[in-house]
Amino acid sequence: MLKNNKEIALYVHWPYCLKKCPYCDFNSHVTKLPIDINEWEIAYKNEIEAEQNILGKKTVRSIFFGGGTPSLMPPKLLEGILNQVNKKWDFSKNIEITLEANPSSVEIKNFSTLKKAGVNRLSLGFQSFNNNSLKFLGRNHSVKNGLKALETAKNIFKRVSFDLIYGLPDQNEKMWEKELNEAIQISGEHISAYQLTIEKGTTFYALYRDRKFELPPERTLLNLYNMTDELLNHANLEKYEVSNYAFKNSECIHNYKIWQGSEYCGIGPGAHGRLILDNKWYANHKFSAPKIWLNKNLQKKCASYFNKEISNIERAQEILLTSLRLTKGIDIKNTFNKLSINSKNNILNKNELRKFKELNLIEENDSFLKVTNKGFPILNYITNKLIL
Numbered sequence: 001m002l003k004n005n006k007e008i009a010l011y012v013h014w015p016y017c018l019k020k021c022p023y024c025d026f027n028s029h030v031t032k033l034p035i036d037i038n039e040w041e042i043a044y045k046n047e048i049e050a051e052q053n054i055l056g057k058k059t060v061r062s063i064f065f066g067g068g069t070p071s072l073m074p075p076k077l078l079e080g081i082l083n084q085v086n087k088k089w090d091f092s093k094n095i096e097i098t099l100e101a102n103p104s105s106v107e108i109k110n111f112s113t114l115k116k117a118g119v120n121r122l123s124l125g126f127q128s129f130n131n132n133s134l135k136f137l138g139r140n141h142s143v144k145n146g147l148k149a150l151e152t153a154k155n156i157f158k159r160v161s162f163d164l165i166y167g168l169p170d171q172n173e174k175m176w177e178k179e180l181n182e183a184i185q186i187s188g189e190h191i192s193a194y195q196l197t198i199e200k201g202t203t204f205y206a207l208y209r210d211r212k213f214e215l216p217p218e219r220t221l222l223n224l225y226n227m228t229d230e231l232l233n234h235a236n237l238e239k240y241e242v243s244n245y246a247f248k249n250s251e252c253i254h255n256y257k258i259w260q261g262s263e264y265c266g267i268g269p270g271a272h273g274r275l276i277l278d279n280k281w282y283a284n285h286k287f288s289a290p291k292i293w294l295n296k297n298l299q300k301k302c303a304s305y306f307n308k309e310i311s312n313i314e315r316a317q318e319i320l321l322t323s324l325r326l327t328k329g330i331d332i333k334n335t336f337n338k339l340s341i342n343s344k345n346n347i348l349n350k351n352e353l354r355k356f357k358e359l360n361l362i363e364e365n366d367s368f369l370k371v372t373n374k375g376f377p378i379l380n381y382i383t384n385k386l387i388l
């Protein structure tokens, strides 16, 4: 029988950005319309109330403001959302509250007010230590802006992370090594290093398809990935997820919990959640279009467009998919027990598992299953073949 967890992770989505980056397929929008902050506050509050009515008493272990660019949210709005969460549920005494921020000057000015409102962890979209790369990525900040934002963030928040994107056209091992060393010099407890992916529907998708640029060859990309591991691990930033590195005990609690398969609730346009109700798992997805989401919630309707029961087998497959991203892997026995799944043969392809183990791409010990360092660069291929 599924146990209703007392603790929950909460994701809050803010969908607006100053500019749409050409590689980004997140639910992010540029709007010319004025944003009525009072309306947005009412809508978020209504949605939190609606979720609380369904979920009942909970302790919130983590809140993640993601986007879009949530650092553009007026601090008063963020404060209003946090007050409502605190009113409807309990805050865990060591709650982690993360906010994603872009390094523009508008946002830096808000950092200390956001901290006062309750944010205690900042994740900065630094992206690159090379101005040409920032230009290619369509960012509206320079390396200098990034460094300034990082310095300000580190003076204000105890926990700061930043994102980097690598695997850009013409990027070679020497160039990435230089960037990584610069990153290490100024890093705090956490770095996310993402390989550029070309997502359908983005500007880069069309440009790449029309051969307007090329990505580095596979061999170079593999070298860049391995170099990231090597240099960051050497600086005590240990890989804990395929693209995430942290000092010991400084991992992002929110993301870690979600990857491990904990219950989480999503608030805001396009947010999704996985929730246990009456001993069953539910997948829940909010309207993505900001205006539709807003209007539904102003009418006091929880803006889900999708709230569907999922079987324990489906949930086990999802958890396997996300927890294999973790270097620690998945405690199969425990996870499957909780979901009353008797045989892993319903979830995993036995033959593929055997092959991957023989090739040293996957390791199994006691009840743990984990992808090896050799396997991580082809994680998507492995999970595609492995999970039924």
Ligand SMILES: C[S@@+](CC[C@H](N)C(=O)[O-])C[C@H]1O[C@@H](n2cnc3c(N)ncnc32)[C@H](O)[C@@H]1O
Pocket (backbone or CB within 6 Å): 023, 024, 025, 026, 066, 067, 068, 069, 070, 100, 101, 102, 124, 125, 126, 127, 163, 164, 165, 194, 195, 196, 197, 198, 199
């Ligand atoms: C929700 S996004 C953005 C947060 C913030 N608005 C920003 O741009 O800094 C989180 C991170 O995902 C990464 N990302 C987004 N799209 C990507 C792509 N196509 N390839 C690689 N990394 C990507 C970027 O590093 C980005 O900082």
Ligand code: SF4
Pocket (backbone or CB within 6 Å): 016, 017, 018, 019, 020, 021, 024, 025, 026, 028, 067, 068, 069, 102, 125
């Ligand atoms: S990468 Fe960040 S700033 Fe750029 S469009 Fe996506 S969410 Fe907005």
